[in-house]
Amino acid sequence: EDQVTQSPEALRLQEGESSSLNCSYTVSGLRGLFWYRQDPGKGPEFLFTLYSAGEEKEKERLKATLTKKESFLHITAPKPEDSATYLCAVRVRTSGTYKYIFGTGTRLKVLA
Amino acid sequence: NAGVMQNPRHLVRRRGQEARLRCSPMKGHSHVYWYRQLPEEGLKFMVYLQKENIIDESGMPKERFSAEFPKEGPSILRIQQVVRGDSAAYFCASSRNPGVADTQYFGPGTRLTVL
Numbered sequence: 001e002d003q004v005t006q007s008p009e010a011l012r013l014q015e016g017e018s019s020s021l022n023c024s025y026t027v028s029g030l031r032g033l034f035w036y037r038q039d040p041g042k043g044p045e046f047l048f049t050l051y052s053a054g055e056e057k058e059k060e061r062l063k064a065t066l067t068k069k070e071s072f073l074h075i076t077a078p079k080p081e082d083s084a085t086y087l088c089a090v091r092v093r094t095s096g097t098y099k100y101i102f103g104t105g106t107r108l109k110v111l112a
Numbered sequence: 113n114a115g116v117m118q119n120p121r122h123l124v125r126r127r128g129q130e131a132r133l134r135c136s137p138m139k140g141h142s143h144v145y146w147y148r149q150l151p152e153e154g155l156k157f158m159v160y161l162q163k164e165n166i167i168d169e170s171g172m173p174k175e176r177f178s179a180e181f182p183k184e185g186p187s188i189l190r191i192q193q194v195v196r197g198d199s200a201a202y203f204c205a206s207s208r209n210p211g212v213a214d215t216q217y218f219g220p221g222t223r224l225t226v227l
Contacts, residue, residue: 034215043116043203043218044155087154091210097160097168098210100145104154 002027006088006103013110016077021106023088024070031098032091033071035064037084038105044087047073078110114139116206116219117186124225131191131198133222137206144187145205145216146172146179155203161187194226 007022025033032051036044048057050066057064061082063074073086085105091098117136125131137144142163147155157171161181172179176194181187191198201223205216 032214036218041223043118043220046215046217049215089155089216091214095168098214099160099168100157100216102147102155102157104152 002090002092002094002099002101004088004090004101004103006086006106008106009104010107011109013075013078013108015079015110015112018074018076018078020075021073021086021088021108022070023073023103025088025090026069027090027092027101029093030090031093033066034089034091034100035071035073036087036089038087039084047086075108078108080110080112083108083110116141116204116217118204118219118222120222121220122223122225124227125194126227127195128193131194131224131226133189133191133202133204133224134186135189135204135206135219136186137204138217141206141208141217143207143210144181145207146187146189147203147205149201149203149221158189191224194224196226199224199226 004025035047038044048064053068055066061076065072085107087105089100089102091100144161146158149155159172159179160168176192178190201221203221205218207214207216
């Protein structure tokens with residue numbers, strides 16, 4: 001069964017303390033891995049799409065990487081405004097169409 | 113360039129009433145997905161629609177739930193005879209063409225509370 005697991009569930013960092021969030025997946029027929037940021041009471045905001053192992057994408061303090069089994073979201077020198085839930089999703093090809101499977105997210109809190 | 117729009121943002125219903133949630137996709141997008149999110153949980157896929165077609169409804173309960181995306185107008189997720197367990201945030205996402213490299217963009221959600 002296709003599955004996406006994110007770890008840790010929650011993470012508290014001091015401002016400036018770099019860290020990484022993990023998204024591991026077991027799927028057949030990966031057609032993209034997506035990272036989203038979700039603030040309380042809002043919809044997920046798109047961050048990155050990765051398609052093949054070895055690919056990397058960067059945006060400000062965030063950098064996403066992809067291997068054949070997992071993806072990492074690296075946060076360099078985080079600020080309090082980076083506090084949010086970060087969601088990972090995979091798109092798989094199934095029964096002639098595409099399906100998106102989401103992990104349960106990592107709740108990040110950055111303390112000033 | 114307007115993003116995905118959902119209304120209402122908050123909806124309160126009593127048990128047994130009907131809930132209608134609306135979603136207007138981004139301009140140029142013809143694919144709509146509905147998800148449900150419970151507190152502290154991830155997004156659970158419900159249904160995937162194109163204009164006038166349901167492509168995949170494997171995540172939607174067989175009873176009381178239905179969805180449509182007419183040729184004109186927004187996509188609608190309808191929940192009949194709501195129960196307390198239906199209380200959740202419902203998100204709509206749209207994409208341009210899942211057949212190629214594609215990305216889903218989400219709306220702000222509708223928060224349904226069943227009393």
